[in-house]
Amino acid sequence: MADIILEMRDITKTFPGVTALSHVNLAIKRGEIHALVGENGAGKSTLMNILSGVYPHGTYTGHIVFEGAECSFKEVKDSEKKGIGIIHQELALIPYLSIGENIFLRNERAKGGLIDWDKTYVDAGRFLDLVGLKENPHTPVKDIGVGKQQLVEIAKALSRNAKLLILDEPTASLNEDDSAHLLSLLLDLKAKGLTSILISHKLHEIAKVADSITIIRDGLTVETLEKGVDTMDEDRIIKGMVGRELVDRFPQRIPKIGEVAFEIVDWNVFSPINPERKVIKDVSIKVRKGEVVGLAGLMGAGRTELAMSIFGRSYGLHITGQALKNGASIALGTVQQAIEQGISYATEDRKTAGLNLIGDIKENITIAKLKKVSRYWVIDADKEIGVAEEYRGKLNIRSSSILQKAGNLSGGNQQKVVLSKWIFTEPDVLILDEPTRGIDVGAKFEIYTIINKLADEGKSVIFISSELPEILGISDRIYVMNDGRIVGEFPRGEATQEGIMKCIMQSITEGGNGKH
Amino acid sequence: MESIKTMFKNNLRQYAMLIALVFIMALFQILTKGILLVPMNVTNLILQNAYVFILAIGMTLCILTGGNIDLSVGSVVAFIGALCGNFIITMHMNLSVSLVFALVIGLMIGAWQGFWIAYVRIPAFIVTLAGQLLFRGLTLFMLKGLTLGPFPDRFQLISSGFVPDILRAPKGSLNGTTMIAGVIFAAIYIISQIGRRSSHRRNGFDVTPFAAFIAQIALVAAAILVIAIWIARYKGLPIIFIIIGILILGYSFFTKRTVPGRYLYAMGGNEKAAQLSGINTNKVLFLAYVNMGVLAAVAGIAFTSRLNAASPQSGQNFELDAIAACFIGGASAYGGVGTIIGAIIGALVMGVLNNGMSILGMGSDVQQIVKGLVLLIAVAFDVISKKKAR
Secondary structure (H helix, E strand, O other), rough: OOEEEEEEEEEEEEEOEEEEEEEEEEEEEEEOOEEEEEOOOHHHHHHHHHHHHHHHOOEEEEEEEEEEEEEEOOHHHHHHHEEEEEEOOOOOOOOOEHHHHOOOOOOEEEOOOEEEEEHHHHHHHHHHOOOOOOOOOOEEEEHOOOOHHHHHHHHHHOOOOEEEEEEOOOOOOOHHHHHHHHHHHHHHHHHHHOEEEEOOOHHHHHHHHEEEEEEEEEOEEEEEEOOOOOOOOOHHHHHHHHHOOOOOOOOOOOOHHHHHHEEEEEEEEEEOOOOOOOEEEEEEEEEOOEEEEEEOOOOOHHHHHHHHHHHOOOEEEEEEEEEEEOOOEEEOOOOOHHOOOOOEEEOOOHHHHHHOOEEHHHHHHHHHHHHEEEEEEEEEEHHHHHHHHHHHHHHHOOOOOOEEHHHHHHHHHHHHHHHHHEEEEEEOOOEEEEEOOOOOOHHHHHHHHHHHHOOOOOOOOEOOOOOOOHHHHOEEEEEEEEEEEEEEEEHHHHHHHHHHHHHHHHHHHHHHHOOO | HHHHHHHHHHHHHHHHHHHHHHHHHHHHHHOOOOOOOOOOOHHHHHHHHHHHHHHHHHHHHHHHHHOOOOHHHHHHHHHHHEEEEEEEEOOOOOOHHHHHHHHHHHHHHHHHHHHHHHHHOHHHHHHHHHHHHHHHHHHHHHOOOOOOOOOOOOHHHHHEEEOOOOOOOOOOOOOOOHHHHHHHHHHHHHHHHHHHHHHHOOOOOOOOOOHHHHHHHHHHHHHHHHHHHHHHOOOOOHHHHHHHHHHHHHHHHHHEEEEEHHHHHHHHHHHHHHHHHHOOOOHHHHHHHHHHHHHHHHHHHHHHHHHHEEOOOOOOHHHHHHHHHHHHHHOOOOOOOHHHHHHHHHHHHHHHHHHHHHOOOOOOOHHHHHHHHHHHHHHHHHHHHHHHHO
């Protein structure tokens, strides 16, 4: 019987309206590297957040047994004390503090409340050696690269005597060399007895370093593959991740596809944070009248950046390329211009960028085209109310009245308000960015129905989603994006989840350094 | 039943400060043995606080954009006063031309600060703190530390003049102009309320029961008439009262019913979402400060006229009065929430406290303590009641 360091049994976690995890089981053997894979939204991060205490005991059901003892973590500190260290995708370092200060943050080398700076930096140096980082511990964290910051995070976890290290997409933002270094470090640490859980989309990396792989899909544990017992190549993993056939979760539509309505040609965009870095590379896409075009890809593939750079240059610097509508070149310099040209974009993050949560439903629906309900800059209250009521009925927004605050609506109904807002602008091209994220199955179906109806009316829809089944279910044509490029295009009949996944994985392997 | 309950709850929150104001007035009415509400004192209360009303209106717009405040308005009031002094007293310029110049310079001051805040995106707090020093310094420089005065009579009329009685009512009886204005105003209120109710009905909204509606409009109309009678019993309608009234009505309409007004709320509610809805939020922010500059100039003219002198020390702490009025009146420190009427009620709360405590002969020490606590309690009440409502 192998020595089990961690067992998570029968974990179920629900958010209002969504079951994120359902009876998930996970067993980690001492001293192994255990990979956790699954599509975006499958529930990997939720599971790790439960383990580390981000979601406290009581907000989920099930058992966590770590080193033979049942655990009920109330906060992250509790799991840290037991020796569980989690490194999140977004690093939790303070940029203006030094490496040494960051390593011992909340764990200061101090005597009687006073920080012992000598000990801080001597000890920090020791941990840096351990992770193979040759940097002065006095250096501010902002002055070192992402790869090195990742190592600082690991050093920080080790300094707290972590016995189990959880890494959430550690190589997502690293280049090839840094990734290779990180993976070999994991193997080194494993040789020293450290157990780690690795969450990653880069299946070739997982195939290389993992001792066992647990696959999660739609909040369920699908299977666990063991090294030496099962084959663990990429094809096998993809099959597990994608799994079942599509059930009838999508409303039927007979597409009536017309002329090319909107087109962008040779689109290039540079990062606003790092103007040297190209985020969108020579992208050309087109969408026809009455067509729903899916834009597939992993998180960070550049889909949102592409959409926002098109929508009135809301993202990026030095944007070059041409936008054509019905064959004629159009200017999309500001959001206002884009809306007037009939291009609309519903953002992926409805709470922070899509809605005025303290405003009511009515105000949210009309804000992008107040002109339509006003004369000489004076809003016609009756007309506005009429419009809001019309959309509340048409899109079935469940609310006490149109004067209800958007912040008090459920996710699905919020999304319907966002859609109302953009449909109200009478767009010809509607770009929808993750319109079904975080909403329940029923509301998803309603959103798909709305999208179908828009297409039937002859509008063009660009549909961005990280959920492949959804993209396959709703799109007439699918572009696959990775690392800022279009890396594949599938018509409806030829697209499969395996095909798209393979297309992405291939481009990662060919491109080498993934996301840079 | 449920709807009546929630309606009451909503109304309670909406009218909490109005109720507090009535309570404070009643309290001081008793404590001062009736002096607070004698007609002369009511008129004085309005004249004394004219500048706070005007500044609070402008400040509301700034706060709506995202909790941005303007710390420079006190200094701008002094600066505009100094300009008026130079134009009118020293240079003997035409009065109207001087006032137009003063307003244009107020606009330019607003544009100067708005540029740094909206386009360079320096926090409003810092830009206007700099402005506070800058314009106070310029005032001292311009006046060479001396007070200029007195102003010609016509200039003084702005803040101390009264509208002549068109009915030529005999001395001692009610002022006719005021009574006519009061009746017209009450009629406009009743008609607009009936219009709103029928519009709500047409659109299938819940409306207050008919009896409650009648009671509400009767109460407010009666209040308007009582105020009119009170003002009519003294010297009649102050000119500054008309200016403030126009500003209140105009800006209430602007914020509630116009497209740019809606932009203010949208920007304060979620700037990112507003930008992605095609709103030029930089421009909105810029114009809010331009407007503040103009209103600060109006307040500067009104205050200088009342003081009948351009003093280098005038306007100190005016910004704090205006900001406090907005927050007492229910504006959110994060933006997106707040009304002109709320700010006016807030200003009245502060004004009545000032006036009442002065009548009682309390020192400025006690007055400041009380005002500080009232500000804190009012905002705490708002924050807590909002938390409960969730």
